[in-house]
Amino acid sequence: NxxxxxxxxxxxxxxxxxFIPPGNGCNNPGYQHIQDAVKDANPGDRINVxxxxxxxxxxxxxxKDNITLKSVGLWKAVIKxxxxxxxxxxxxxxxxxxxxxxxxxxxxxxxxxxxGPGPCNSLHYGVRVDNGASxxxxxxxxxxxxxxxxxxxxxxxxxxxxRLVAASAQILGNVIEDYQKNGPTLRVIGHGPNSLESQNxxxxxxxxxxxxxxxFVSQNISGGGLFxxxxxxxxxxxxxxxxxxxxxxxxxxxxxxxxxxGTSVTESRVRGSTFDGIVIDGSNYHQVSHNASDHxxxxxxxxxxxxxxxxxxxxxxxxxxxxxxxxxxxxxNTVSTNHVKSNGHDxxxxxxxxxxxxxxxxxxxxxxxxxxxxxxxxxDETLTLNTWSDNGVGTSYPAGLCGYDxxxxxxxxxxxxxxxxxxxxxxxxxxxLDFVTGYSQFDLSSLLxxxxxxxxxxxxxxxxxxx
Numbered sequence: 001n002x003x004x005x006x007x008x009x010x011x012x013x014x015x016x017x018x019f020i021p022p023g024n025g026c027n028n029p030g031y032q033h034i035q036d037a038v039k040d041a042n043p044g045d046r047i048n049v050x051x052x053x054x055x056x057x058x059x060x061x062x063x064k065d066n067i068t069l070k071s072v073g074l075w076k077a078v079i080k081x082x083x084x085x086x087x088x089x090x091x092x093x094x095x096x097x098x099x100x101x102x103x104x105x106x107x108x109x110x111x112x113x114x115x116g117p118g119p120c121n122s123l124h125y126g127v128r129v130d131n132g133a134s135x136x137x138x139x140x141x142x143x144x145x146x147x148x149x150x151x152x153x154x155x156x157x158x159x160x161x162x163r164l165v166a167a168s169a170q171i172l173g174n175v176i177e178d179y180q181k182n183g184p185t186l187r188v189i190g191h192g193p194n195s196l197e198s199q200n201x202x203x204x205x206x207x208x209x210x211x212x213x214x215x216f217v218s219q220n221i222s223g224g225g226l227f228x229x230x231x232x233x234x235x236x237x238x239x240x241x242x243x244x245x246x247x248x249x250x251x252x253x254x255x256x257x258x259x260x261x262g263t264s265v266t267e268s269r270v271r272g273s274t275f276d277g278i279v280i281d282g283s284n285y286h287q288v289s290h291n292a293s294d295h296x297x298x299x300x301x302x303x304x305x306x307x308x309x310x311x312x313x314x315x316x317x318x319x320x321x322x323x324x325x326x327x328x329x330x331x332x333n334t335v336s337t338n339h340v341k342s343n344g345h346d347x348x349x350x351x352x353x354x355x356x357x358x359x360x361x362x363x364x365x366x367x368x369x370x371x372x373x374x375x376x377x378x379x380d381e382t383l384t385l386n387t388w389s390d391n392g393v394g395t396s397y398p399a400g401l402c403g404y405d406x407x408x409x410x411x412x413x414x415x416x417x418x419x420x421x422x423x424x425x426x427x428x429x430x431x432x433l434d435f436v437t438g439y440s441q442f443d444l445s446s447l448l449x450x451x452x453x454x455x456x457x458x459x460x461x462x463x464x465x466x467x
Contacts (some may be wrong), residue, residue: 007044051076261285344374
């Protein structure tokens, strides 16, 4: 718990007054630099950082377990990349804040800001957690984690957990904007369309397992890059639980590629993707349920590359330009009790249907409610290799594939926002791009009641879609 520090409280203020450690307030601080306070800190100490701009790199290393660094005033203490960056110990990367070899370190309420001092590889990470460390990254504003000018050198990750050696973190309640590559957090605002880097919002990869909850991910768009930007990406990951997330205006909303069975994507809202909404690509035994996927340019939900034994259950899929639910290549999947309507606004080559199977066998499609989809509500290119039953439908191919008229209502559960988190009620589905202004007024102490929320135990990522 971030508030559980029982050691010495140390005070930092950059205003140039007399410093007598550990200090007892902003008017009587013990330190002028944050790193000096960290150096003196013992396990369990709390470091309060007074409003001001601190142009320094901060490393919390071995022997600093259970310490808390807290801004006095939300986002009032700014940790800024200095004009002369020093390599992180042990490699040739640059971080603004690093937690390494220490456990349960908490960083609360800061502004952590770039940009780096040069045009390429001048700043790699806003916050880095590695070498077996664990950290709570809470309520920070992490901004400009990029080169200056913005470049295409592959650096610029807002928060990275693991990378070379396993680590873990709770990443909650942060606002991240204007980053160059990846930015996992509660609220992720990409740099917007760019032809230099394909951005990913939240990424769990290379054997990592994670729980990803209550995130809002937006504007991860390549705008001409080789790969699309992805809102929430699981790439060769271990089992991941993803729920109550909202992904809007990304190239892809949620994308799972070759990720372990038992992974679930539930109770989320995906909308306005350049391509597909929710993608299961070469992954097996996933559950995709109680999601709303709408107004995407590709299919609302799609399975590719031998995605087998997945369950697509009780989703609301509507107004997607390239079809509702697409099984392009996969077998033994279950598609059940989904509401699929008004998909296929771009009927190219007769492949925009409500539920469509291109290839694969042993799939079961049952109990779905389909209406007003182009070209068909139900479509099976294999003709006879899959089982279709009890689907309420208007049109089908082959004829008679789906059997009875059904006007069952839209009785799907609510999605995305969780009513148990009161500040979410301030935002509607349309409030996708003006979140930061409202967020700054949130009560940080109530936000911290969400712990634990997102926990990632990460190893080094491999190249992935969007990397």
